[in-house]
Amino acid sequence: MTPPPATDIRGLLDRYERPLVRYAQSIVGDLESARDVVQDAFIRYARIISGEVGGDDAMQPARTTNEAEAVSEVALDPSDTRHVEAWLFTVTRNRALDHVRKYSRIIPMPMPEERMSEEPGPDEELASSDAADWLLKLLDALTPNQREVIRLKFQNDLSYKEISDITGLTVTNVGFLLHVGLKKLRTLLREAPLDAIPIRLRTAL
Amino acid sequence: MSYDDPKFTAYALNELDANECAEIERAILVQPQANAEIAETREMAGILRETLKTETAPALCEHHRDAVFRAASIAGKAANLPLENVVVTGQPAWWQRAGFWQLATACLVFAFGVYAIGVSLGGSGLKGDGVVQVRDVQKVQIGNLAANDDARIEADPSLKVPMVSTREGTPSVATDFNATNTIQPGVVSVPNDLVDKLQPIATKGPHVVDPNDPLASFKARADIGKKSPVKAIAPLAISPHEQVVLRADNGEVKLTGDEANRYFSVREYLDVRWREASSLHEGSTYAELSRIFRHESYADGIHRFVMIRCPSIKVGVSFVSKENKEPEWPLPADTKIRTISQPYFEPEFGN
Structure with a gap:
């Protein structure tokens, strides 16, 4: 599908709103906040391509006190439709992380280890016959950044380079996270009892 | 190179260039x-x-899309850049929908004047279809203001002005409203630090909140009655270079666009929080409640539950007591709610 022109706001919304909301939700947790985040990203986009605000400003990295977490600035290039997509993902991600940082001060989120100990892990959920649900539970066993790059790669068909631009990770790091994440998923699949694995997933063993 | 190298994964995912592919293919021969x-x-x-x-x-809701279109429209016109397919029509804003203005009209006691004066964008004006024309109009008069004791400031239904915040992404300065990124036609509330400026031009009176629909009553009217400070509500849309002037017979207060925008509270945001609060019911657990509300106890023995993300929303809760005695806080996570009131809205600006 040909991406819409950069000035076609409605076309861009139609094309990207769902993937972006899903991506934002994977970061912020709740749907309404995810929608707010995506709306903000699109408003930002509209204002930048109209020249009302500068593109560099829009690509400010996620605000954080930890300099090491800051991602490099990338200006919006509306002439490159692939870049527009990556830009929208980047701004969505930054806004979503802002949101998480803000509210995590108020509502402490469980650490991944804690959550895994409290919730049924993949081994306990083998009864599920739905491959998608089952796979999503497997993903929970990965680290957050492994999950994120896997989602960006396989759910949104982004390249290593685009994922690197979005996350601020190096391309090498993106490759490493995907490598380790995929390997871990395969290991988890192998360790699960065969008869509990959805048939669709058994082919990966 | 070990076949456990990430480059093999990159090769499998077609992420390597020709030279790197050749390198991997040579490695495959020996492994x-x-x-x-x-x-x-x-x-x-x-x-x-x-x-x-x-x-x-999930998709965005209509109001999210509307907000994007409005921002695109106003930004595009400001830059004289016709954005494709950006037409703000169809879905009316909340204050334009059926029912709202029947309520508003009933409450309207006096007219209220707000002037939006464009400066560097060359002025601001209004045309149909909800699109703001930001060129060639120097002044927009929304209404006239004359106050009496039980006066209320109302939004003007004829005004169709999308809100443009200069601070998207930055929460509102008001602690009880968080206008996080949501740019909507909404209300401007005047918080404490502007009350001193506004008091000389307004009479005072009690703030009225309908317990059955606090959000609606909040957005629909702001009392400038005898007891509470001014709470002005108007569907203002202030571009960064515009200025809002609240005017009465005996004075005026000017707010710059940036200043005014900081005080927009956003109905959609409150709606979200409202729905979140309403999801609790009898039989919900204390743990579920605690995810949304914070328990506060006071010296006089009063306990309140304040919404964590919107402290203006509160609920009254009683719990099922196993031992029929005063509970000790915090309650066990599995304690069941016996009764829970409708969330009520308690604006915290003003005194």
Whole structure:
């Protein structure tokens, strides 16, 4: 599908709103906040391509006190439709992380280890016959950044380079996270009892 | 190179250039098991692509899309750049919908004047279809203001002005409203630090909140009655260079666009919080309640539950007591709610 022109706001919304909301939700947790985040990203986009605000400003990295977490600035290039997509993902991600940082001060989120100990892990959920649900539970066993790059790669068909631009990770790091994440998923699949694995997933063993 | 190298995964996912591919293919020749690894990686990748794309991908709500279109429209016109397919029509804003203005009209006691004066954008004006024309108009008069004791400031239904915040992404300065990124036609509330400026021009009176629909009453009217400070509500849309002037017979207060925008509270944001609060019911647990509300106890023995993300929303809660005695806080996580009031809205600006 040909991406819409950069000035076609409605076309861009139609094309990207769902993937972006899903991506934002994977970061912020709740749907309404995810929608707010995506709306903000699109408003930002509209204002930048109209020249009302500068593109560099829009690509400010996620605000954080930890300099090491800051991602490099990338200006919006509306002439490159692939870049527009990556830009929208980047701004969505930054806004979503802002949101998480803000509210995590108020509502402490469980650490991944804690959550895994409290919730049924993949081994306990083998009864599920739905491959998608089952796979999503497997993903929970990965680290957050492994999950994120896997989602960006396989759910949104982004390249290593685009994922690197979005996350601020190096391309090498993106490759490493995907490598380790995929390997871990395969290991988890192998360790699960065969008869509990959805048939669709058994082919990966 | 070991076949456990991330480059093999990159090769399997077609992420390498020709030179790197050749390098991997040479390595495969001396490590036959690498082929199996690559095949497994591709199989896993295929499954991930197929299954992850079936995960629910919700769309934005209409009001989110409207906000985007409005921002695009106003920004595009400001830059004289026709954005394709940006037409703000159809879906009316909340204050334009049926029912709202019947309520508003009933409450309207006096007229209220707000002037939006464009400065560097060359002025601000209004035309149909909800699109703000930001060129060639120097002044927009929304209404006239004359106050009496029980006067209320009302939004003007004829005004169709999208809100443009200069501070998107930055929360409102008001602690009880968080205008996080949501740019909507909304209300401007005047918080404490502007009350001193506004008091000389307004009479005072009690703030009225309908307990059955606090959000509606809040957005629909702001009392400038005898007891509470001014709470002005108007569907203002202030571009960064515009200025809002609140005017009465005996004075005026000027707010710059940036200043005024900081005080927009946003109905959609409150609606979200409202729905969140309403999800609790009898039989919900204390743990579920605590995810949304913070328990506060006071010296006089009063306990309140204040919404964590919107402290203006509160609920009254009683719990099922196993031992029929005064509970000790915090309650056990599995304690069941016996009764829970409708969330009520308690504006915290003003005194």
